[in-house]
Amino acid sequence: MNKPQRKKxxxxxxxxxxxxxxxxxxxxxxxxxxxxxxxxxxxxxxxxNHIRSKNEIxxxxxxxxxxxxxxxxxxxDSNHDHAIKKVETLxxxxxxxxxxxxxxxxxxxxxxxxxxxxxxxxxxAQRRNYRKRIAAIIxxxxxxxxIANIDASTSVLIMLHAISGIExxxxxxxxxxxxxxxxxMIRLLIDGLRNSDNK
Amino acid sequence: MNKPQRKKxxxxxxxxxxxxxxxxxxxxxxxxxxxxxxxxxxxxxxxxNHIRSKNEIxxxxxxxxxxxxxxxxxxxDSNHDHAIKKVETLxxxxxxxxxxxxxxxxxxxxxxxxxxxxxxxxxxAQRRNYRKRIAAIIxxxxxxxxIANIDASTSVLIMLHAISGIExxxxxxxxxxxxxxxxxMIRLLIDGLRNSDNK
DNA sequence: CCTACCGATCGGTAGG
DNA sequence: CCTACCGATCGGTAGG
Numbered sequence: 001m002n003k004p005q006r007k008k009x010x011x012x013x014x015x016x017x018x019x020x021x022x023x024x025x026x027x028x029x030x031x032x033x034x035x036x037x038x039x040x041x042x043x044x045x046x047x048x049n050h051i052r053s054k055n056e057i058x059x060x061x062x063x064x065x066x067x068x069x070x071x072x073x074x075x076x077d078s079n080h081d082h083a084i085k086k087v088e089t090l091x092x093x094x095x096x097x098x099x100x101x102x103x104x105x106x107x108x109x110x111x112x113x114x115x116x117x118x119x120x121x122x123x124x125a126q127r128r129n130y131r132k133r134i135a136a137i138i139x140x141x142x143x144x145x146x147i148a149n150i151d152a153s154t155s156v157l158i159m160l161h162a163i164s165g166i167e168x169x170x171x172x173x174x175x176x177x178x179x180x181x182x183x184x185m186i187r188l189l190i191d192g193l194r195n196s197d198n199k
Numbered sequence: 200m201n202k203p204q205r206k207k208x209x210x211x212x213x214x215x216x217x218x219x220x221x222x223x224x225x226x227x228x229x230x231x232x233x234x235x236x237x238x239x240x241x242x243x244x245x246x247x248n249h250i251r252s253k254n255e256i257x258x259x260x261x262x263x264x265x266x267x268x269x270x271x272x273x274x275x276d277s278n279h280d281h282a283i284k285k286v287e288t289l290x291x292x293x294x295x296x297x298x299x300x301x302x303x304x305x306x307x308x309x310x311x312x313x314x315x316x317x318x319x320x321x322x323x324a325q326r327r328n329y330r331k332r333i334a335a336i337i338x339x340x341x342x343x344x345x346i347a348n349i350d351a352s353t354s355v356l357i358m359l360h361a362i363s364g365i366e367x368x369x370x371x372x373x374x375x376x377x378x379x380x381x382x383x384m385i386r387l388l389i390d391g392l393r394n395s396d397n398k
Numbered sequence: 399c400c401t402a403c404c405g406a407t408c409g410g411t412a413g414g
Numbered sequence: 415c416c417t418a419c420c421g422a423t424c425g426g427t428a429g430g
Binding site: 231232233243244246247252253 | 411
């Protein structure tokens with residue numbers, strides 16, 4: 001073999017991947033650049049040829065994930081489905097993301113508080129906005145009598161946090177399958193939204 | 200009592216209180232003993248006249264909270280209520296704890312991974328066991344046809360994580376009242392458990 | 399990508 | 415409860 005195959009921007013991606021895994025496992029603050037370097041297989045100083053700072057890694061992870069969710073909710077908002085269908089689509093996307101891109105999604109959700117300004121305020125605003133959009137979808141469904149008369153913000157709180165609980169599914173030994181988990185979650189979370197007359 | 204509201208070991212309690220608040224806000228790893236000392240109003244070195252180490256503070260918080268929940272589920276397990284009533288009692292207790300003792304309950308729930316051995320394994324086992332007991336209550340209800348035929352472990356996952364989402368209620372500005380929040384959560388979380396014939 | 403190293407800060411101790 | 419200070423480790427840089 002002449003040269004090991006070059007992944008496009010491979011080393012930086014590897015750093016981000018390992019960082020996500022370690023930030024999830026130990027938390028951002030408790031992960032040192034030396035730990036990370038060891039996982040990547042280089043010296044700590046060499047990390048800085050690929051990234052500018054520890055915080056930049058967190059910024060990349062958090063905003064990548066946020067953009068993905070933002071793009072998805074834009075799509076949902078622009079279609080004309082039944083409100084329950086919209087919520088279901090949103091939840092299935094969240095669940096899939098949490099299962100398939102577990103490390104980075106979980107880090108974005110739990111460690112964003114360690115961002116520095118101005119990123120911290122930016123992310124805070126994005127998160128607030130995102131929740132408001134989901135609440136608006138639900139409230140719209142309530143107004144159109146498509147959804148039971150519940151408190152929209154409580155519902156959003158429950159749904160989003162329940163989904164972040166998939167973390168403990170990942171950790172559990174006697175796992176049900178990802179598909180079963182998704183369908184069980186959808187059933188339990190969507191059921192409370194239905195009007196008694198279309199249950 | 201002869202003296203009005205005299206805290207006994209007052210300084211240590213104050214340290215634990217401030218520590219819980221700071222661990223919640225910034226995380227265990229990102230909170231320094233110097234930060235904590237400043238919040239308490241003494242020098243960092245003086246903290247060690249009241250506590251043995253930073254980790255001991257976390258241990259105290261985590262095991263205090265765990266014991267509280269353990270005691271409560273023992274009570275529930277020893278009564279003979281309808282399964283749905285048992286779950287509701289449990290959920291209301293969790294919600295109240297999360298509202299009234301927010302800082303320490305939230306720290307116990309999020310920061311226990313920073314415990315050192317043997318406390319880490321101990322806490323891990325306690326948590327696993329606690330979830331199993333809740334799942335058993337639900338499964339028992341399913342077997343007795345008191346609860347719909349759902350996946351018990353998914354239900355536990357959703358319920359417990361939804362409740363830890365009360366954190367974002369604390370942070371929100373336009374809050375609904377604590378009582379409303381509790382009742383909304385109970386409604387949304389319990390509804391999915393009911394059999395269609397007693398809905 | 400490495401060796402060598404920086405100043406800052408960490409948790410914690412000695413001694414009063 | 416304080417001053418003074420410890421060794422360890424942190425994120426990051428210089429220079430090759």
